[in-house]
Each structure stands twice: as C-alpha cells, then as structure tokens.
Amino acid sequence: MFARHVLVSALVPIMLFSACASSPESQEQTTLEVYAASSLAMPFAEAGVAFEKEHPGVKVQFNLGASSDLARFVQEGAPADVFASADIANMDKVETQDLLDSQSVIFATNYLEIIVEKGNPLNILSLEDLTDPDLIFVTTSPDVPIGKYTAEVLKKAGVSVTPDSFESNVKGIMLKVASGEADAGIVYHSEVVASDGQVKGVQIPTEFNIVAKYPIGIIKNSTNKKQAQGFVDFLLSPEGQALFTQYGFGVP
Amino acid sequence: MNRSRRHRQKLPWQIVLIAAVAAAFFLAPFVGLIWRTPWSKFTDIVTRREIRDALWLSIETSLITSVICCIFGVPLAWLLARVEFPGRRFIRALTTLSMVLPPVVGGIALLFTFGRRGLIGQYLDRWFGIRLPFTMTAVVMAQCFVAMPFLVLTVEAALRQFDSRYEGVARTLGGSRWYVFRRITLPSIRPSLFAGFVLAWARALGEFGATITFAGNLPGTTQTMPLATYVALDSNPESALILSLVMIAIAFTILIVLRDRWLGRTDQGVPL
Numbered sequence: 165m166f167a168r169h170v171l172v173s174a175l176v177p178i179m180l181f182s183a184c185a186s187s188p189e190s191q192e193q194t195t196l197e198v199y200a201a202s203s204l205a206m207p208f209a210e211a212g213v214a215f216e217k218e219h220p221g222v223k224v225q226f227n228l229g230a231s232s233d234l235a236r237f238v239q240e241g242a243p244a245d246v247f248a249s250a251d252i253a254n255m256d257k258v259e260t261q262d263l264l265d266s267q268s269v270i271f272a273t274n275y276l277e278i279i280v281e282k283g284n285p286l287n288i289l290s291l292e293d294l295t296d297p298d299l300i301f302v303t304t305s306p307d308v309p310i311g312k313y314t315a316e317v318l319k320k321a322g323v324s325v326t327p328d329s330f331e332s333n334v335k336g337i338m339l340k341v342a343s344g345e346a347d348a349g350i351v352y353h354s355e356v357v358a359s360d361g362q363v364k365g366v367q368i369p370t371e372f373n374i375v376a377k378y379p380i381g382i383i384k385n386s387t388n389k390k391q392a393q394g395f396v397d398f399l400l401s402p403e404g405q406a407l408f409t410q411y412g413f414g415v416p
Numbered sequence: 417m418n419r420s421r422r423h424r425q426k427l428p429w430q431i432v433l434i435a436a437v438a439a440a441f442f443l444a445p446f447v448g449l450i451w452r453t454p455w456s457k458f459t460d461i462v463t464r465r466e467i468r469d470a471l472w473l474s475i476e477t478s479l480i481t482s483v484i485c486c487i488f489g490v491p492l493a494w495l496l497a498r499v500e501f502p503g504r505r506f507i508r509a510l511t512t513l514s515m516v517l518p519p520v521v522g523g524i525a526l527l528f529t530f531g532r533r534g535l536i537g538q539y540l541d542r543w544f545g546i547r548l549p550f551t552m553t554a555v556v557m558a559q560c561f562v563a564m565p566f567l568v569l570t571v572e573a574a575l576r577q578f579d580s581r582y583e584g585v586a587r588t589l590g591g592s593r594w595y596v597f598r599r600i601t602l603p604s605i606r607p608s609l610f611a612g613f614v615l616a617w618a619r620a621l622g623e624f625g626a627t628i629t630f631a632g633n634l635p636g637t638t639q640t641m642p643l644a645t646y647v648a649l650d651s652n653p654e655s656a657l658i659l660s661l662v663m664i665a666i667a668f669t670i671l672i673v674l675r676d677r678w679l680g681r682t683d684q685g686v687p688l
Binding site for chain 2: 329340
C-alpha cells in the first residue's frame with residue numbers, strides 16, 4: 165500500500181515533468197559528483213541536502229580528500245562535475261590544463277589558528293612560544309595547503325619552528341594534538357570550530373595571519389553542467405554562504 | 417609430487433583462461449607504472465638524500481621488525497599449535513585481527529595505547545620519560561603490529577603438520593625440552609619459518625597506514641619508503657613513480673631469489 169503510494173507520487177511528477185521538458189536528460193535521476201577539500205565536509209554536507217531538496221531528481225555525491233589528491237584525480241580524468249579546492253595552487257593545476265568549463269570562483273575563506281591540547285597545559289599563547297625545541301609541533305608537507313599556509317605564517321612572524329612530523333592532511337594534525345601526542349599545530353579556524361572543544365584554539369594576530377581562499381570550478385568534461393552550475397550558484401547564494409559562516413569559514 | 421609429471425598435466429582451458437586473467441590483473445598495474453615512469457630522471461631522483469634516507473630507514477626497520485616477529489611470533493605460534501588452553505581460539509583471532517583491520521585503525525589503537533596520553537604510554541612517559549610516537553621505535557612497533565600475524569600463521573600451520581612423534585622419540589632418547597625444540601622442531605619447520613619471516617618482512621616494508629598514524633612522518637626518522645612515496649605524490653609525481661618502482665624492484669627481487677634458494681625444493685604447503 166505504502167510502497168505503491170510512494171511509487172505513484174514519485175512517478176506522477178516525473179511523468180508530468182517529462183511531458184513538458186524540452187531536454188531529454190532531465191527525465192532521469194542525475195548524480196552530481198562534487199570533489200571537495202576535506203575541510204569543507206560539514207558545510208558541504210548540509211549544502212548537499214538543501215540542494216537536493218530544491219532540485220528533485222538530483223543527487224549530490226561528495227568525494228572528500230586532500231585538495232592535492234583531488235586535483236590529481238581530476239587531472240587523471242576522474243568523473244568529477246565540480247571541484248572545490250582549499251587553495252588556489254591546486255585549482256591552478258587543474259585550470260592551467262584547461263580542465264575547467266569556466267574560470268573558478270572564490271566561495272569561502274578561512275584563516276589560521278594555533279591549536280593546543282585542551283586546557284593549554286604548556287600555556288602557549290603566541291607563535292613565538294612554538295620555537296621551544298622540546299615542544300612537539302606537527303604540520304603537513306608544504307604541498308598540502310595547510311602546510312604551505314603554516315610555513316607562510318611562521319615566516320611572516322619571523323619564527324623558525326622545527327616540525328616533529330609531516331602529517332598527511334589537516335585531520336592528522338587535529339588527531340595528534342587532540343590525543344595529546346603533539347603539543348601544538350596550526351590549522352584552519354573552521355577546524356577548531358568543528359572539533360567541538362577537542363582542541364583549544366589560540367589566535368594568530370592578523371598581521372601574521374593569511375586568508376585561505378577556497379575556489380570552486382565546474383569540470384569541462386562534466387555531463388551535468390547545468391546542475392553543477394546550480395550547485396555552485398547555491399553555494400554563492402545567501403543561504404549557502406550562511407552555512408559557511410555557521411561552520412567558522414569566512415565569506416568572500 | 418614429481419616435477420616432470422606436474423608439467424605434463426593438462427588443465428581445462430577454461431581454468432587456464434581465468435588464471436590468465438588473474439595473472440594479467442596483477443601484471444597490468446606494473447606495466448602501467450613502468451609506462452608512465454620518466455626514466456631520464458631515475459638516477460637523479462634515487463640518489464637524493466631524502467630518498468636514500470627513506471630507503472635505508474625502510475630496510476633497517478623492516479629487518480628489525482622481521483627479527484622481532486620471529487623472536488615473539490615463534491613461541492606464540494608454538495603455543496597456539498600445541499597447547500590446549502582456555503581462550504586459545506580468542507588469542508588466535510586476536511593475533512590475526514591486525515591482518516583484517518585497516519592499518520590506520522591499528523595505528524590509532526597503538527596511539528591510544530602507547531602514545532603520550534595512552535593507556536600504557538602515559539606511564540612510560542611519567543616513570544621513564546619514554547615517548548614513543550615520532551620515533552623509529554614507533555615505526556618498528558607499527559610494522560610488528562601488522563606483520564607478525566603473517567609469521568605466526570605460517571609457523572603455526574607448519575607446527576600443526578609436523579609429526580610431534582619425532583619430538584616424543586627425541587625426548588625418550590634423553591633430549592631436554594629446549595634441546596628438542598632447538599634441534600628437532602625448529603629445523604623441521606625451517607622452510608615455513610623462513611617463509612613467515614619473508615612474508616612478515618614484505619608486509620613491514622610496505623606498511624603505511626599504521627606508521628603514519630602512530631609514528632608520524634619525519635624525513636630521516638620515521639619517513640619510510642611508502643611514506644616518502646605518498647608525500648612525493650603531492651610534490652613531485654614523477655619521483656613518486658620512480659620510488660614505487662624501486663620498492664617493487666626490491667620486493668620482487670628478494671621474493672624471487674629467496675624462493676628459489678631456500679624454498680624451491682620444499683613441498684610443505686609453504687605459502688610463498
């Protein structure tokens with residue numbers, strides 16, 4: 165009974181829609197493949213749900229990972245429709261190979277924060293405090309956006325810090341600091357917000373801080389360009405931008 | 417089994433076809449890798465300092481791991497194969513658990529046990545000032561965690577097959593327990609012990625997930641070849657290809673050479 169009801173209510177709009185639709189592709193369910201930097205997980209998940217609600221028949225599927233990995237997947241011809249990177253450098257890799265449909269746009273920003281263990285047992289208050297040679301400091305390799313930004317911030321502040329480990333991504337830094345294995349790291353402000361008190365954030369003065377820009381672009385080989393554009397437009401709409409603010413990101 | 421007779425045996429073509437597909441499946445990725453390798457940069461990349469460091473660290477830690485696996489794994493295998501005790505099935509399942517677990521999970525478990533705030537690690541730090549994460553010791557521990565099951569399973573299987581009456585006879589002839597274990601049991605399972613050693617070594621050499629999670633990734637200290645390869649994939653994909661080839665070459669050469677030299681004439685169901 166219920167199943168039939170669902171079936172009918174699902175079929176009726178499809179039949180009505182297909183009767184008046186001009187393009188044949190909109191008849192069937194489409195899946196939008198969104199490749200996004202892992203730091204975007206929370207706002208993107210919510211944006212995906214909201215977008216699916218507004219666009220019946222479109223399913224948004226996320227492939228989250230390090231921007232550098234995702235850029236490589238796109239270069240190798242992965243079936244992505246949209247690519248959202250945590251930095252411009254990785255978007256450039258894709259853009260310079262002419263793999264984007266149109267120029268990428270900045271949809272969110274972020275800034276950095278020092279993270280320390282809950283309660284700040286070592287009383288770390290500034291970038292200067294990170295130079296203590298006994299302190300265990302972790303970052304990522306400079307090829308991952310967060311590692312590059314961290315190096316930039318330390319250079320701006322004129323401090324030299326010797327990392328004890330180059331984690332594979334920002335989540336690795338979070339894990340090592342939250343578990344108390346490392347004393348400090350530098351991550352995005354949004355990660356501190358998302359960690360829900362697992363780590364403590366220590367502000368970096370604006371003069372030394374950077375603004376991380378998140379670009380997004382539609383892939384040239386996408387077969388769902390219309391929906392992809394719709395998703396990008398949604399992220400840039402007031403509703404989408406509010407999600408980023410909610411999760412600790414800045415908006416352009 | 418007689419070697420010449422085995423060669424003359426004719427298999428149904430369907431089986432040969434499926435086997436060929438399986439073999440091609442293993443072969444194709446290597447061909448793909450070789451196809452994309454920038455050979456002109458080979459010597460330039462493999463002679464780089466950080467690569468030499470990673471290679472040396474990998475060889476050193478994986479060999480230490482294999483030796484430790486033997487020292488602790490053989491007694492464990494012997495216990496599991498020969499002694500009936502309550503909870504034996506549980507211990508055996510536990511021993512092999514890390515073969516099934518994603519290595520990252522093993523790394524997290526090690527971190528929460530031997531890390532600075534871990535179950536055991538906090539006392540190591542407080543009482544002895546020992547901190548394991550971010551050290552070479554942690555690399556070896558991560559490798560042991562994932563590699564030891566290979567040795568334990570191989571040796572246990574051999575011990576089960578080995579007729580324990582030989583040991584009984586040796587005991588009646590006046591050999592001490594330790595003497596019999598050393599002179600009768602160990603020599604008779606030598607091929608399997610060796611196979612287990614090589615399997616554990618190969619697993620340790622390729623270990624990635626548990627190492628990066630528990631030991632971190634610092635060139636010269638904890639950055640083994642798999643980690644260096646992964647990092648290179650971001651900075652310089654060409655060198656990642658070359659590093660992958662170097663690892664394949666080392667592992668493949670040793671597997672072939674060792675097999676022929678020590679295991680060629682055995683027929684004990686050795687999994688190599």
